[in-house]
Amino acid sequence: MRSATNLTDSSDSAGNGVGIDCRSVTAGYLGSRVLHQISFRITEPSIYVVLGPNGAGKTTLFRTLAGILRPYEGEVYIGGEPIDRQSSRDRLHYLTHMDGLPDGLTVREALEFFARAEGAQPRDVDRVLDQLEIRDLSTKFPSQLSAGQRKRVSIARVFLRERSIYLLDEPTANLDPKVARETRELILKLSREKIVLYSSHNLFEAREIGRYVLVIKSGQIFRFDRIENVRGSRYVLGIRVLQPSPALASYDHEGEYYLRELSGPEEVPAILRELMAQGVQIREAREMENPLEDLFT
């Protein structure tokens, strides 16, 4: 197990106006402890994917960082100030794992409600309606929206006002692949200047957008590292072909895929070239196991 310490530049403290400093935090619900002595510090703008199996404590971590849950032990500092200060809260955007759309308001009214709660300007509502391409939903009530549309409106609220830290709890859950990709692109743009903590169950998504991964297991930080340093013990290449070939005789077989275990993705081009040289007509080549899956086992 690798515990999290100051992953980023140690000279850049959380007291410089940006950043998250989580110091030996134990937190949970009604006395029941979910997080145990969690410590980490983030100062570098980037996307930090928070991974963990169900019940590991991801949502509890987000709620604690957002100041919703008060730690039983330890302290959370945002931009060098305790999280219970309004000035700290004003540095954060928190997207809950629920849609969080208020009943009784249309999409536009809901965004105006959020804008008011966050101190944003009414013109910001029009901006995000266009930015998230949801203007055509603006007169609809949440009950008239699909799950994906509700999520999109929910995401729109974090773009109402610029903040330095974004806590996004499963932002692409329930989104269709196209909208999920567009949402990830928006978040990627954000991460150039902001700190984004992004929880996900989707391991491929984590590898696609994350620069760092923070793995939680049983309420403790299991690993906090650059995503390129996170390697599983196996890398399995799956190949689908148009016609079976003797060149694949040494490969394992699983469904339509011929499998070969490699030391890493860098070996893939050479393997494919070799097979094609032997006349194998390749229809598809893909990674069959995500190395991050090892983190959950």
Add this chain to the structure above:
Amino acid sequence: MNSSATEAVSRSLLSVTVRRAWVTGRFFMVYGTAISVLLGVLLAHFSGPSFASSYPLFVPIFGVVGSMGGLTVFTSDRTKGVLEYLIAYGYSPGRLFANVLLTTLVLVSFVVGIGVSVSLGVYFAEGHTATSALVIGMGVYAVPMAFGCAAFASTAGVYWTTLSSPRQGINSPIGLIPFIGILPALATIFAITAITLTGPLSTTTLLLTLGTAIGLVAIVVIVLLASMGRLLRRERLLSPA
């Protein structure tokens, strides 16, 4: 954590919550107002002077039923993660509860205001005059008790909501709280009825009974409000993880 450094966000949610309560709880509001007006008009037209001693006893019931929209919004917001969102942006649990309570009281003022004013209008149009029984009934009992019962229902409903898992239908706070909220008003009606069965109801006895009822409701509401800080913990306002 340095809680002494906590600052409160200053933006009020009352007006938007009242609007949402109207949208989500308009059935309750229309129903409460309609039966208030209907009963008031019927009593004013057909029962004559006895309107003064009967209609005020029912007004708190209409107030409770008509103001359920405030609790509807609170229950929905808890389930859907809106309360969690608001807490993250600096709204304290106490402030969120106060928002529900104030919304409820605003709704009561609509329901009771419309019901009482229309009923009194018909009553006076029928040629009746303002008697002391009417003044006592409306001013001392009906209006204060309507606000008291609605505050009781709202506070009890928030407790119920936060202490239980989200439920639908009759087992949800919205399904049961109207019945609990009208209990003080019903108890008062039973008490007055019991007294009149044993003999004539004097003004002193009427005032004593109504005053006791309002006093008891006020004490219960104050105790519930005083316990709010201990019982209304922020964990209870969160949506299921």
